[in-house]
Amino acid sequence: MSLFDHNLSAVSRLDPDLAQALRSGREDESIVLGATSENAPSVGILRNGKTFLLHHPQKPLTDTREMIASIKDAPGAWNFAVLGLGLGYVPLLLLEGRKHPPDFLLLVEPSISVFRAACQRVDLKPVLELPSCCLLVGKPSALTYEALMANLPRILANRITVIQHPPTRHLFPEWMQEQEARIRDVWRFGESSLISKHRDGQQYVLNLLGNLPAFAESRGIRAGRSALRNVPAIIVAGGPSLKKNVDRLKELRKHALVLCVDTILDYLLEIGIPPHLAVTVDPSELNLRHYRKQSYTDSGVRLAFDPECFPVSHRFGDETLTYTTDKSEFFVWLDKTLGPKGSITKGGMVSQAGFYLARYWGCDPIVFLGQDLALDPDTGATHHTGAALVRKVRWVEGDRNHVDYPAVDHDEVLRREQLFWVPGAMGGEVPTVQNLFAYLRLVERDISQTQARVIDATEGGARIAGTHVMTAEDVLASIRGQSFEFEPFWDRLGRNHPASSRALDTARQEIQERLDRCLEHAARGKQLLEQMNERPTDVDTIRQQLDPLRTDIFDDPVSDYFIEQTASATLFEFLKRGPADADPLRELLETRRRYTALIDATFEACKKLNQFLNPNTSPA
Numbered sequence: 001m002s003l004f005d006h007n008l009s010a011v012s013r014l015d016p017d018l019a020q021a022l023r024s025g026r027e028d029e030s031i032v033l034g035a036t037s038e039n040a041p042s043v044g045i046l047r048n049g050k051t052f053l054l055h056h057p058q059k060p061l062t063d064t065r066e067m068i069a070s071i072k073d074a075p076g077a078w079n080f081a082v083l084g085l086g087l088g089y090v091p092l093l094l095l096e097g098r099k100h101p102p103d104f105l106l107l108v109e110p111s112i113s114v115f116r117a118a119c120q121r122v123d124l125k126p127v128l129e130l131p132s133c134c135l136l137v138g139k140p141s142a143l144t145y146e147a148l149m150a151n152l153p154r155i156l157a158n159r160i161t162v163i164q165h166p167p168t169r170h171l172f173p174e175w176m177q178e179q180e181a182r183i184r185d186v187w188r189f190g191e192s193s194l195i196s197k198h199r200d201g202q203q204y205v206l207n208l209l210g211n212l213p214a215f216a217e218s219r220g221i222r223a224g225r226s227a228l229r230n231v232p233a234i235i236v237a238g239g240p241s242l243k244k245n246v247d248r249l250k251e252l253r254k255h256a257l258v259l260c261v262d263t264i265l266d267y268l269l270e271i272g273i274p275p276h277l278a279v280t281v282d283p284s285e286l287n288l289r290h291y292r293k294q295s296y297t298d299s300g301v302r303l304a305f306d307p308e309c310f311p312v313s314h315r316f317g318d319e320t321l322t323y324t325t326d327k328s329e330f331f332v333w334l335d336k337t338l339g340p341k342g343s344i345t346k347g348g349m350v351s352q353a354g355f356y357l358a359r360y361w362g363c364d365p366i367v368f369l370g371q372d373l374a375l376d377p378d379t380g381a382t383h384h385t386g387a388a389l390v391r392k393v394r395w396v397e398g399d400r401n402h403v404d405y406p407a408v409d410h411d412e413v414l415r416r417e418q419l420f421w422v423p424g425a426m427g428g429e430v431p432t433v434q435n436l437f438a439y440l441r442l443v444e445r446d447i448s449q450t451q452a453r454v455i456d457a458t459e460g461g462a463r464i465a466g467t468h469v470m471t472a473e474d475v476l477a478s479i480r481g482q483s484f485e486f487e488p489f490w491d492r493l494g495r496n497h498p499a500s501s502r503a504l505d506t507a508r509q510e511i512q513e514r515l516d517r518c519l520e521h522a523a524r525g526k527q528l529l530e531q532m533n534e535r536p537t538d539v540d541t542i543r544q545q546l547d548p549l550r551t552d553i554f555d556d557p558v559s560d561y562f563i564e565q566t567a568s569a570t571l572f573e574f575l576k577r578g579p580a581d582a583d584p585l586r587e588l589l590e591t592r593r594r595y596t597a598l599i600d601a602t603f604e605a606c607k608k609l610n611q612f613l614n615p616n617t618s619p620a
Helices: 003-014 016-024 060-069 090-092 113-123 140-149 154-160 166-169 175-216 242-243 246-252 264-270 284-292 330-338 348-362 436-450 472-479 485-494 501-533 539-554 555-564 568-576 586-613
Strands: 028-035 042-047 048-051 079-083 102-107 134-136 161-164 235-238 257-261 276-281 303-306 321-323 366-369 402-407 411-425 428-433 454-456
Touching: 003 016, 003 113, 003 134, 016 113, 028 113, 042 113, 048 166, 060 090, 079 090, 079 154, 090 102, 102 140, 113 235, 134 140, 134 242, 140 154, 140 175, 140 436, 154 175, 154 568, 161 166, 161 175, 166 175, 175 321, 175 330, 175 436, 175 501, 175 555, 175 568, 175 586, 235 348, 242 246, 246 472, 257 264, 257 303, 257 348, 264 284, 276 348, 284 366, 303 348, 330 501, 330 555, 348 366, 348 436, 402 428, 411 436, 428 436, 501 539, 501 555, 501 586, 539 555, 539 586, 555 568, 555 586
Parallel strands: 079 102, 079 161, 102 134, 235 257, 235 366, 257 276, 276 303, 303 321, 366 454
Antiparallel strands: 028 042, 042 048, 402 411, 411 428
16 A cells, blocks of 8 residues: 555545545646655745745754744643645644644645645654544634534643644735634633533523423424424514614515514514514523513514523413523433424524524525624613613723723623634625624624525624525515415424323433432542542542443433533543643542542532522422
């Protein structure tokens, strides 16, 4: 077997399409290979008659080792992103002398031709066969974002060391800037989501338990899957630009499925334009602010609710719709136990849930109204004036890069936030803040994974990559020839029979039984750890005896979900591994600390969950 085929066997496991592209011989750069005094090849790219080297012309290995040695965090790091591979010397030499392989190794290279040369000349299998290896060659930067997001917990717990290959940066400056931007986006989103998880995790669980009866009794989305092919969907968000075209919504409603976010529902009812569905996902008690009416049973509006949202479905009587999400395997269990309801992606904001519902049902096109994801350039408002929650930033005089952002319900309490200027949907630049900027990237990711045509008819706000920008009037003109009746579709969704009260009782009982088993595992683990602390113990012994505890707890999707949500801050300490190059004593102490955190998280979660499930029982 040739070296090329040897490497391609590993590439095929990671990315079959890339392996096929490498075999096809398609070129995107002119490659020049050269011999060196170290008996390791060097490589360059030929542009405009000039060769630009990607490695030292004589000592590529020595030069790469020196570059890695200059990165202070590399020896102790668990996670790496290598931007620009050349012939692969950076990731290969990263492994030299390491006590532990990386937990996550992201390899990103802009040129297929360069990577083909690497596969032809260098044995890359030691890297490509690592279970932690993720390979992206010649891919859009959005896939870098996806790969990082898929590994977000370990990155947040143990950070990620980014290594930029200097010659690649010189030859592909815009590519490198895009990679850097995506990494920053992930880190900003990750920090924000981690804060939210630690703050709201217990509330998610309380909400879910409170929503279980409504979840069992509500219609599910499953019977409507792909049933609305070629039916337009209008997603009405609450951005400030909604004032420009909300008057078109009454006519659009006759021709398209209209889903609105909860924060704008009451305003639409006040102006006489009821949507077909209101969508709610907010886990906090602030969710109640979206519903100023005690009852919506006569409004003609149905509610689609996420099972983790703050309970509000009772205000809509029997006219409710629910679903599960891909947040964790627990929801697969829930859908099997009290469904089937059907599952969509777990997004970061309510308009995403509306988008996912439209996509699940096969709607095409999907049209955004009021999806600014930016501040009103004139007033600094975050939302339309009719929205339930509107905040106005205060511009900082003489500072284009920061604003003062008011707290919820406390306009006088301000925090200084970074201001981002992004391309506007209608041209120029518009201002946005960190959370809206993160949502913009999430929506763009959603669109890149959607086959339906997506139209931005907001007529303002940020430019959303992947959308076709149109006015609401033009959208109306394009769909006026077709009509849409919601009631037959709603009746179709009713084909999913509600779960019985007996099934609900069984689900609660099973949750309790699984938590009781977790307590038994934790008690056993605590006893083992105490015994180990009383005598000399090596790291391997601790892992050998306590790793089954981790498996027993987290292989069960029910206990996994409830412990992760209820004791997320304590569990996060278990994910923190300490430095990868720790000496034996430090590694032993870190291992004991981590497993103590795991056991503490289990006890903490089970105690709180028993209180949630049995509120009338005094805690032991």
